[in-house]
Amino acid sequence: MLFPGRFNGQAAIVTGGASGIGRSVAHRLAAEGAAVSLWDLNADALISAQTETGARHVRALDIADAEDVARAMDESVAALGGKLDVLVASAGITGPNATIRDYPVDAWRRVLDVNLNGLFFCNKFAVPHMERNGYGRIVNIASVAGKEGNPNAGAYSASKAAVIGLTKSLGKELAKTGIRVNAVTPAAVRTAIFDQMSEEHIAFMLSKIPLGRFGEIEEMAALISWLASEEASFSTGAVFDLSGGRATY
Numbered sequence: 491m492l493f494p495g496r497f498n499g500q501a502a503i504v505t506g507g508a509s510g511i512g513r514s515v516a517h518r519l520a521a522e523g524a525a526v527s528l529w530d531l532n533a534d535a536l537i538s539a540q541t542e543t544g545a546r547h548v549r550a551l552d553i554a555d556a557e558d559v560a561r562a563m564d565e566s567v568a569a570l571g572g573k574l575d576v577l578v579a580s581a582g583i584t585g586p587n588a589t590i591r592d593y594p595v596d597a598w599r600r601v602l603d604v605n606l607n608g609l610f611f612c613n614k615f616a617v618p619h620m621e622r623n624g625y626g627r628i629v630n631i632a633s634v635a636g637k638e639g640n641p642n643a644g645a646y647s648a649s650k651a652a653v654i655g656l657t658k659s660l661g662k663e664l665a666k667t668g669i670r671v672n673a674v675t676p677a678a679v680r681t682a683i684f685d686q687m688s689e690e691h692i693a694f695m696l697s698k699i700p701l702g703r704f705g706e707i708e709e710m711a712a713l714i715s716w717l718a719s720e721e722a723s724f725s726t727g728a729v730f731d732l733s734g735g736r737a738t739y
Contacts, residue, residue, distance in 0.1 A: 492518065496715075501576070502578065519718065527549060563615040577628045584643065585686070605646070613671075629674060654729055672730060677699050678705065699736050
């Protein structure tokens, strides 16, 4: 169910916005009135995503590059009218499925660079714009893997656990302001990110979900959009599960 007008007059940046959860969230935010800027590494996919979602602005970048994130933040805020109300940090990669003893060092560093460092850069450079505005909503996409630790996905699990810790820290830092910072911890959602995983790992993830199915991106977008709205005024530094019953704490 859409809530037309919920984001009227607001400006939002969605990372990983060319596909999957990010694209679905961007579509919903725009449909509910937000001016949206999509960020993604895939420049070609951004063009079709802009057409589909109604985003006002797109920016191709690697969020692991701090200087480029800082530039993109300023460019996007300018393109959206000079302010920033919402950041949805959805960009991420899984990395290979391998045991810790066999995990490629370069792949480990890349997963941490994108999933943790890149998200940190996005949060870091968004905050000053929100502080000037006296208002903001940051929604960081973590994973139930960050709570439980999936075998053969050590880098991904570690990076998402770190996202949870970062979210809790930043939420407390900004608690006296009008900015709220929360994380969502989905179980597996069947998107293009599955292309980075082995079939064995996909089957393992499904076996852990009591509902017996993967999540739908529309279900993710519904919760994320609420957390991005003015209604989410008393939650900060919090973690919201969307795990089909998998999460145990």
